[in-house]
Amino acid sequence: EPTPELERAATALLSDLRRHAHQLVLSENDIRHLAPAVAAWLERDTHPDTIRHTLTNDLPHPLRHPAKLL
Numbered sequence: 684e685p686t687p688e689l690e691r692a693a694t695a696l697l698s699d700l701r702r703h704a705h706q707l708v709l710s711e712n713d714i715r716h717l718a719p720a721v722a723a724w725l726e727r728d729t730h731p732d733t734i735r736h737t738l739t740n741d742l743p744h745p746l747r748h749p750a751k752l753l
Contacts, residue, residue, distance in 0.1 A: 685722035693721035
């Protein structure tokens with residue numbers, strides 16, 4: 684179970700993805716659902732920039748359901 688600090692960091696990272704890939708607009712529910720997986724990466728000392736790059740690089744066009752892809 685990720686710590687509250689890791690959950691907050693994961694939530695912030697996911698909320699900020701749309702600044703890096705405009706099509707990655709996630710709802711609060713999407714972010715809540717995805718945050719534990721991102722927190723697990725952070726817990727393994729994966730750098731946030733690496734996570735961001737992984738989640739925003741080579742996205743399909745058009746992207747209809749961003750949360751399902753992630």
